[in-house]
Amino acid sequence: xxxxxxxxxxxxxxxxxxxxxxxxxxxxxxxxxxxxxxxxxxxxxxxxxxxxxxxxxxxxxxxxxxxxxxxxxxxxxxxxxxxxxxxxxxxxxxxxxxxxxxxxxxxxxxxxxxxxxxxxxxxxxxxxxxxxxxxxxxxxxxxxxxxxxxxxxxxxxxxxxxxxxxxxxxxxxxxxxxxxxxxxxxxxxxxxxxxxxxxxxxxxxxxxxxxxxxxxxxxxxxxxxxxxxxxxxxxxxxxxxxxxxxxxxxxxxxxxxxxxxxxxxxxxxxxxxxxxxxxxxxxxxxxxxxxxxxxxxxxxxxxxxxxxxxxxxxxxxxxxxxxxxxxxxxxxxxxxxxxxxxxxxxxxxxxxxxxxxxxxxxxxxxxxxxxxxxxxxxxxxxxxxxxxxxxxxxxxxxxxxxxxxxxxxxxxxxxxxxxxxxxxxxxxxxxxxxxxxxxxxxxxxxxxxxxxxxxxxxxxxxxxxxxxxxxxxxxxxxxxxxxxxxxxxxxxxxxxxxxxxxxxxxxxxxxxxxxxxx
Numbered sequence: 011x012x013x014x015x016x017x018x019x020x021x022x023x024x025x026x027x028x029x030x031x032x033x034x035x036x037x038x039x040x041x042x043x044x045x046x047x048x049x050x051x052x053x054x055x056x057x058x059x060x061x062x063x064x065x066x067x068x069x070x071x072x073x074x075x076x077x078x079x080x081x082x083x084x085x086x087x088x089x090x091x092x093x094x095x096x097x098x099x100x101x102x103x104x105x106x107x108x109x110x111x112x113x114x115x116x117x118x119x120x121x122x123x124x125x126x127x128x129x130x131x132x133x134x135x136x137x138x139x140x141x142x143x144x145x146x147x148x149x150x151x152x153x154x155x156x157x158x159x160x161x162x163x164x165x166x167x168x169x170x171x172x173x174x175x176x177x178x179x180x181x182x183x184x185x186x187x188x189x190x191x192x193x194x195x196x197x198x199x200x201x202x203x204x205x206x207x208x209x210x211x212x213x214x215x216x217x218x219x220x221x222x223x224x225x226x227x228x229x230x231x232x233x234x235x236x237x238x239x240x241x242x243x244x245x246x247x248x249x250x251x252x253x254x255x256x257x258x259x260x261x262x263x264x265x266x267x268x269x270x271x272x273x274x275x276x277x278x279x280x281x282x283x284x285x286x287x288x289x290x291x292x293x294x295x296x297x298x299x300x301x302x303x304x305x306x307x308x309x310x311x312x313x314x315x316x317x318x319x320x321x322x323x324x325x326x327x328x329x330x331x332x333x334x335x336x337x338x339x340x341x342x343x344x345x346x347x348x349x350x351x352x353x354x355x356x357x358x359x360x361x362x363x364x365x366x367x368x369x370x371x372x373x374x375x376x377x378x379x380x381x382x383x384x385x386x387x388x389x390x391x392x393x394x395x396x397x398x399x400x401x402x403x404x405x406x407x408x409x410x411x412x413x414x415x416x417x418x419x420x421x422x423x424x425x426x427x428x429x430x431x432x433x434x435x436x437x438x439x440x441x442x443x444x445x446x447x448x449x450x451x452x453x454x455x456x457x458x459x460x461x462x463x464x465x466x467x468x469x470x471x472x473x474x475x476x477x478x479x480x481x482x483x484x485x486x487x488x489x490x491x492x493x494x495x496x497x498x499x500x501x502x503x504x505x506x507x508x509x510x511x512x513x514x515x516x517x518x519x520x521x522x523x524x525x526x527x528x
Contacts, residue, residue, distance in 0.1 A: 023101050023275030026449070030102060031521025034233045036270045036365075037191050037389040042278035044195040045269075047202035049262040049286035051358040052137070055294035056208050056351035058258025061144040063301070064322045066254035066259065068312055069241070069481075072224075072302045074251025079298055082255035083291035085469040089428075090262060090287040091453060092463045094280035094437040097266045098449030101275035104369035104519060105266035106430050106488060111518040113437035113446065119475025123518040126433045127375055128504050129264070133426030135398060137261055138359040139405040140423045143399045143416075145352040146175035151324045152345050155338060159317030159328070166319065169410055176406050179353065184399035191271050192387040194361060201354030208347045209293045213300025216344065220304040220330040229302045236309055240483035240494070249476055256473050257424050258294060262286045264362035267369070280451035304330055321349075363398035364391050373519045375461050375512075421493040424478050424502060429497075432470035439463035 024034050040048075066075040096109045107127030114122035150167040159165035167175075187194065217223055224232075233244060241247055268382030269275035272282070304326045305311065314320035317328055317338075324345055331340035368391035371382035386392040409416040438446055439460050453459035478497075482489035508516075 019145075021273055021274060021275075022267060022277065022450075023279070026101055026173050026276050027270060028523065030100065030101060031519075031523055032270075032272070033523050035385055035389065036103070036368075036391070038271055038273060038275075040189050040195055040268060040272040040278075042272070042274075042281050043202075044198055045265050045272045045275075045278050045282035046285045047195075047198040048268055048358045048361060049265040049282050050290060051201040051205060051354050052261035052264050052362060053259055053286055053290045054205055054351055054355035055258060055290050055297055056205055056212075056348050057141060057144065057355040058260075059254065059294060059297055060323045060348050061148070061352075062254040062257050062322070064312060065257075065273050066251050066298075067305070067308055067322055068237045068239070068251075069232065069234075069247045069253075071232050071243070071252035071308060072229050072305065073231065073233045074248050075254060075298050075302065076230060076295070078248065078252045079255045079295050080291070082252050083259060083287070083294075085465065086256070086259045087284075087287055088462050088469065089290070089431055089435070089466040090283050092438065092459075092466045093263065093266065094283045094451055095432060095448060095453050095459065096434055096438060097269065097283060098276050098280045098451035099447060101266075101269035101272075101279050102369065102519075103267050103270040103365045104373065105263055105269075105366065106434055107370065107375075108519050109434035110437055113434055113442040115238040115441055116477060118441070120513070120516050122433060122437060123373075124375065124512055124516055125504055126430050127370050129426045129433075129500075130430035131363070131370055132500065133422055133424075133430055134261075134359070134363045134366055135233060135405060136421075136423035136426060138180075138183075138356060138363055138398065138402040141352060141356040141359055142179045142215075142402065143172075143176050143406050143409065145179055145349060146172045146354060148321075148324070148345065148349050148352065149175055151318050151321045152342055152349065155318060155328050155345075160315065160319050160336075161317055164317075173406060173410060176280045177403055179356060180360075180399045180403050183357045183390050184396050185358050186357055187364060187399075188386075188390060188392055189397040191392065197285050197354070198358060198361075201351075201358060204354060205351050206289075206293060208351055209297045212344060212347065213297050216327060216330050217303035219298055219340070220299065220308045220326075221333045223303050228305075229299060234422050235519075238309075238312070239481065239489070241481075246479075250479065250481060252473075253475060255294075256476075258291055259287065259426055260427055261359065261362070263427070267362045267365040270365075270369075276449045277451060280449075360395065360398050360402075363402075364394040367391070367394035367397055375516060417492070422476060422497055425474050425493065425497050426500065428456050428470045428473060435463050436467045439467065443454065 062383040100109050102108045107123045110126040111119040111123035154164040262283050265279050269279040272278050311322040317323050318324035327341035327344045332338035368383050371379035382394045383394050478494040480491050
């Protein structure tokens with residue numbers, strides 16, 4: 011009862027959390043917009059498209075990007091809809107691994123939870139590694155252009171300087187994520203607005219400033235076959251071009267991991283997932299089309315001898331202003347807009363990582379679990395924050411040995427996460443199809459929900475194959491796609507650790523209060 015004798019209204023998400031067997035330990039302060047903002051900032055079309063535009067440009071060019079974006083987006087929305095429905099029923103920070111445990115049933119719950127959780131958390135760490143390393147590389151390119159560009163003898167940072175920049179970015183993200191959730195909420199909202207406005211400004215400004223613009227026919231019908239990597243099949247090139255789109259539209263499970271800090275999470279968590287995907291699809295397509303109007307010489311943009319050292323969008327921005335005004339300073343400032351977006355993306359990624367580590371350790375799945383699920387006076391899982399930053403730094407150290415090894419490692423960022431997305435969806439449409447109890451957000455519970463779920467599972471299986479295909483011929487030790495080796499190795503490690511150890515002590519999610527329902 012309240013002070014006045016009136017009953018105190020309990021938040022629906024908090025009530026549902028208690029029903030599932032968890033006490034409220036994190037501060038529930040995020041609005042639906044704040045929840046959306048974190049996922050939208052992690053998807054960050056400015057980050058994903060800018061850093062992988064060379065992939066789309068090389069494999070199919072504008073056609074693979076303009077049409078492939080919507081193709082990947084439509085299937086990704088199926089994944090998001092299925093996840094949102096499950097999230098509405100189980101709004102906990104554990105997210106995917108908790109869902110798998112509940113949907114698998116008592117017999118399979120521990121194993122399903124173990125596999126989903128480890129693919130999820132390692133995938134998230136790889137995402138943070140990839141994002142912050144991309145920012146370090148972009149900062150290096152900005153410095154290169156600001157000092158005259160590659161052709162003008164500009165400063166090219168060594169791999170040790172890049173890794174040092176990466177470490178500095180991660181350290182800053184850890185500091186920010188140690189602040190109260192109310193501060194992170196404000197920064198997350200600022201990040202979402204920055205991404206939205208940044209896309210709108212750049213998609214209009216860059217083609218407007220460019221003195222040489224591509225025709226509409228070129229943007230919507232040119233299929234680039236000059237990839238320089240020995241691939242001649244157009245269907246094969248188009249499929250490889252989808253990697254840019256799929257890499258970008260990922261990380262929206264953050265809305266699920268933030269549900270214990272979101273008001274009315276059983277309703278607003280699902281809204282965060284769906285709105286982040288939908289708005290990213292629309293704004294991402296606008297960004298692709300706008301930037302593509304400034305593409306006139308694809309071989310030059312992909313050449314490592316250009317001003318930016320082979321960074322297509324950096325070269326597009328720089329040359330657009332240099333050809334118009336005689337100076338590329340405006341283009342460098344535009345790259346600064348992208349760099350800020352990537353910074354926000356990495357910060358939100360650490361936020362999501364830490365909540366997953368907090369929940370996974372709360373259920374005893376991680377080494378030294380008691381350490382990682384502690385919260386500070388601001389109700390922030392502080393140790394999990396610094397753990398996530400530290401592991402992401404260690405992952406990036408592979409770049410010092412070989413960029414091939416680094417790319418194989420970060421490939422888990424996409425495949426690992428999507429495997430974690432697919433496991434609970436697969437369990438929802440198979441073992442739990444007749445006993446799943448939908449929450450406030452649902453797909454109707456009938457054939458439509460099952461059809462969407464199966465489309466989502468099959469799409470994840472498809473992209474897992476796509477990310478494993480050779481991206482250059484002939485295949486040598488230098489051109490081999492080590493993605494299946496990395497993902498397969500992690501799969502083997504996860505199963506082995508289960509068989510040799512975890513099956514004897516890991517029981518899946520552990521309630522810390524008595525659940526009121528199953």
